[in-house]
Amino acid sequence: MRTGTRRGVAVALAAALALAGCGRDSGGGNQEAAKPVGEGKAKGDITVWAMGTEGEKLSVIADAFMKENPDAKVTVTAVPWDGAHDKLATAIAGKQTPDVSLIGTTWMGEFAKTGGLDPTPADLVKKDDFYEGAWNTTVVNGTSYGVPWYVETRLLYVNKDVATKAGVTTPPKSWDELKSAIKAFKDKGGAKWGINLQPGATGSWQTVMPFVWQNGGDVAKDGKFTLDSPEATEAFTFYRSFFDEGLSPKDLPQGALEPAFVKGQIGAFVSGPWHIGILKDQGGADKYTLWPMPTKQAGTSFVGGGDLAVFKDAKNRDGAWKFVSYLSRPEVQATWYKTASDLPAVKKGWDDPTLSGDPQLSAFGKQLEDAKSPPTIATWEQVAAAIDAEVEKMCKTGEKTEDAVKAMQQQATAIGTGA
Incomplete structure (x- = not known):
């Protein structure tokens, strides 16, 4: 289970939430506008935080992304789940965030409220590609602030x-x-x-x-x-x-x-x-x-998993979103399952024989069609x-x-x- 469940950390959260009243857009309005992403291949340094097994194994996918985008360099920092919430809150408060990070689904409401997350560009990522319950974990007050990376249900x-x-x-x-x-x-x-x-x-x-x-x-x-x-x-x-x-x-x-x-x-x-x-x-x-x-x-049933979010203070916003978009390709989602055993959040990712041919995994895929998360x-x-x-x-x-x-x-x- 990697839904981001934890008990409150008052100081870090208070510092992060305070930003909503300090010049940032709090994300409190409906349908916050998302800027488009530039065309062409990704370029420059892209910094990524990922927790647990994901942080340990993401470099495999990052290497494939860099071969396709030779002018980009992805640096993955593995962060333990214990303490990850505090680290993210502190980074947002200090405007010292990575470009993109894995975020537990139940944390999305908190971090979107700080104004620290970049709205999902609709020209790059399509809502209908994902399971509805998983997509809804990214939506706060009518605006999506990330994409589901992997999912689980019960x-x-x-x-x-x-x-x-x-x-x-x-x-x-x-x-x-x-x-x-x-x-x-x-x-x-x-x-x-x-x-x-x-x-x-x-x-x-x-x-x-x-x-x-x-x-x-x-x-x-x-x-x-x-x-x-x-x-x-x-x-x-x-x-x-x-x-x-x-x-x-x-x-x-x-x-x-x-x-x-x-x-x-x-x-x-x-x-x-x-x-x-x-x-x-x-x-x-x-x-x-x-x-x-x-x-x-x-x-x-319940849907959990992990979302990917790009930060407002990202130094390489375009590169970050292109990396997120790459991770959302069906074939990459299937490869990620084979790498980390994380189930695809993208529906077409389940067409891979490794998943579609496994009766146990298919049962979870079927249940994902009727699964919800708590409010963001x-x-x-x-x-x-x-x-x-x-x-x-x-x-x-x-x-x-x-x-x-x-x-x-x-x-x-x-x-x-x-x-």
């Missing part, structure tokens, strides 16, 4: 032996069918726990919110938070029912999930494509099948922390759903959107 990993013993032969289509299947995993399939869901740990909103979206609810609507809406309340109630009914553990030790799942002690869990490799390492490559999210009003607001991390805390109270200590959603709504409203 499916249900299901132990095949448990499902067979339970007599569950097809993926559930509805919430009721999902609950029946999970009960059968425990009652008939031999699993101690029918499913493992996050009981309020940091980032649990990524598992909870899809149920809200499936039920027609959302975090906010028309600029106001809606965490206590009837649709959201019903979704939170459904989620907590798995804990109330003893179908999901309330406190699973770290590292215990995968071994228990492979052994059939846990029937299912919700996660992203990275678990394919983890389960293979645990000897469980042939032990599971993948189910799409169940449907209520929709079958929505400057305060999302604080709001997410409030959601996580109340989910934990609901699932672990039995707080009433009505009280939990009321508390979420009050805290989110007090925090505000940062607009």
Whole structure:
């Protein structure tokens, strides 16, 4: 998971947000104009920050770009995810940014609010080339401030032996069918726990919110938070029912999930494509099948990943956007998957046989057609922390759903959107 989830860093964020009132365009208006990019090949030095594995492996793609653009030089700096948010905020505040950087999807609202990001040039990058849910992670107040580089979404990993013993032969289509299947995993399939869901740990909103979206609810609507809406309340109630009914553990030790799942002690869990490799390492490559999210009003899942943004203070804006455009080519997206195992954000990137010919990866590609992200607001991390805390109270200590959603709504409203 690389969505940029973190807890607030008050000093760095305050310094960065202060720029919105210090001569920069805050990005607060609708459809901020994007300057066109010059024609021809890229030239000059292009500085790039990228985190984690992406930072370690991007030079492979950069070398290919430089062969195509011999007058350009791309310098990639690998930045650890821990501390990356502070480093970016400080760079924006001090006007000492690289030309382009990888940015966690849930950080886009914060950094666009500072006025430090350059609007996406529509003449160079086309919205329709990308999955809608992924593209929306770049849009703040009607303006796109980057492009999705890679994506991930969530499916249900299901132990095949448990499902067979339970007599569950097809993926559930509805919430009721999902609950029946999970009960059968425990009652008939031999699993101690029918499913493992996050009981309020940091980032649990990524598992909870899809149920809200499936039920027609959302975090906010028309600029106001809606965490206590009837649709959201019903979704939170459904989620907590798995804990109330003893179908999901309330406190699973770290590292215990995968071994228990492979052994059939846990029937299912919700996660992203990275678990394919983890389960293979645990000897469980042939032990599971993948189910799409169940449907209520929709079958929505969560979309995360990483976005690429060019900064207002970029010394080589044209070169930066041309590098971003290059990384968005379908064939380059497919090559990047083979290099770093990051799934393409560009839909045509999935036409590559490496992806289209893999049933497991194709399942994630299909789910990406119905996947959403939280709103791109400057305060999302604080709001997410409030959601996580109340989910934990609901699932672990039995707080009433009505009280939990009321508390979420009050805290989110007090925090505000940062607009």
